[in-house]
Amino acid sequence: MATVADPTVPVAPPVTRGGWRRLPVIHQLRQSVGLQRAMLVAGLALCGLFVLVAIFAPLLAPYEFNQLRDPSGSFGAQQAPSSEHWLGTTVGGYDVLSRVIWGTRTALFVIVVAVLMSIVLGVLLGLVSGYFGGWLDRLLVVVCDAIYAFPSLLLAIVVAIVISGGESSLVGGVMAAAISITVIYVPQYFRVVRAEVVRIKAEAFVESARVIGMGHWRIMTRHVFRNSTRTLPLILTLNASEAILTLAALGFLGFGIEPTAAAEWGYDLQKALSDVTSGIWWTSIFPGLAIVLVVLGPTLVGESLNDLADPRLRTRRRAADVPLGVAEVTVVPGGTLGAPGGLSGIEDVREGEKWGQR
């Protein structure tokens, strides 16, 4: 399955005429103007920055995430920002800046694991369910609807209990957040992919493939799957930001990763809760801002993609710039997001119902 971990370059589409310009995101980047372009560019920049910081964390961070002392002695708890500790130290005596920087790694882990698992499972289930139909299809739809309407955080808590039993190692914590997100997002991928598959299944080219004797698996992967991926980038951005929010929320509720195992912002915020009352701001503001920035990246990209996918919301260039301004309405297989009749799947997920759920 053609999935890529990086949230900014989601799913490799079928190569059609036009080459790289038709790739999702790049295509939209060329298409967009004004605020939509600004949001897309800002979102991509934030995502890029986030990945870079995560990769180069060992070089950037002044100390280890679990370091309590250096040769000159112990750091001390709740020290205000100084030249030694630019962002101060936490109540546990860790360096805030180092934990903020190392935290990007934990966050990236969770995003990658959660997104990969949700996509693979959700797309697979959606494909099989939509393609074959029958009782399995009906059962899956009911199950997915039930999970979809349930407060995601509560589900995440239950899953976290199961995965880690409340213990908090690095792998346990990451997997707890990632699997809870998977449980919540599989229904969303499932819904849109299934809807697309049901639609595409009735198309003539699928019929033709069947007539010439192609196997089910080959039809599913070559013909149906590749044409049903156009809404995936959108959900993917939501999925990525939601993964971080869930990880942080679990950490905040006391299901975080132990500070000795990894740096995790939700845990730091939980510990900072009582600091705030005594006016100590640096232990909460910086990890919190880190979460906001990391969530903002994929969210801005998704918001922009959503606008561009919706002809009602898309800001068009002035008529003089683009002849006719309707070039996006095309029926190229796996083509642009602007194809007519294709918005319902996006609307299902994007139109606020699930937006912001955590």
Added chain:
Amino acid sequence: MTTTTTELTGGGAAPDAAPLPARRNRGGGGGLGSYILIRFLLIFPTVFILVTTVFVLMRSTGDPITAALGGRLTGDQLAERVHAAGYDRPILVQYWEYLTGIFTGDFGTTISDNRPVTEVLTTFGSATLELSLYALLVAFVLGIPLGRLAAYFRDKWPDAVLRVLAILSYATPVFFMGLLFKLIFSIWLDWLPVAGRASTGAEIQLSTMDGGTGLYTIDALILGDPEVLRDVLQHAVLPALTLGLLTAGVFLRLVRTNVIGTLGMGYVEAARSRGVPERRLLRKHAYRPALIPIVTVMGLQIALLLSGAVLTETTFEWKGLGFQLVEYLQARDFVAVQGIVVMLAVIVAVTNFLVDILAAFIDPRVRY
């Protein structure tokens, strides 16, 4: 789509929806009746699936007694407790007992403080309800007019500012937003109390009064003490804003998208060509139909609100269900956790049903 249908139903979230003979079902005809019935019956599989999922997941880690008391008792004592609670019987028997228990309103008894879970609900549920109502109020008051404003100034700077704010309200975790508010308004400016639902004096007065509803605002009104009322309201401001802003962002988006959608509809275009001014178009033609989808998505907002309430309550020590849930989590009392989660699942399912029915009354398109 004919103009009549459009005006009735608005151009909400589904511009591609097939035009329905909207008038046929007006007045609660057969269509609505069967819709309500089917929708009602759908509650059962939903609840069943969730209950089963939670049960299977929670039990896959072992029995709850060992989880709660594992380190503190000897092997024999533990086995005795497990046996007494019936956790050594076949899992299917326990499952059946659990299911039938739920049907009779028995969600189990907590291990740590030995209370029926339903009692936990009645004790702490009102606090969560109060918080959610305040949050919804904030969301409506902020989200809807601002969404309308954003649509009116589409792609101009007020729109850009509002959209960025809406995105920020989503990207900021509820608890971080709460921490920021606390820091700014309680610590630095010292305007509002840091945490809790009321100060100690007021809390005692409210909890000892007769016939209290548990909703402190209403209780304070009944009590008729302006000081207590002021105190209660002051305590509610920050939590309500924190939780409300989350939902307000969603509403803003939704209203903006839908108003823009309806502004592009044929009937608005027609009115525009008749020379109706732009402001009036927005107010009279595009705005009201755009509100319908808000009702239709309210059901899913409840799930969002509940998740957010758990975090808000923890941040502000607002002693509601979410706060209590976290206490039980930290005590490793998984019977209580399971009970509360399942009970919330039932509440969400039932509320969703009610909202869907309301939506069906307002918007004929949502009926089957």
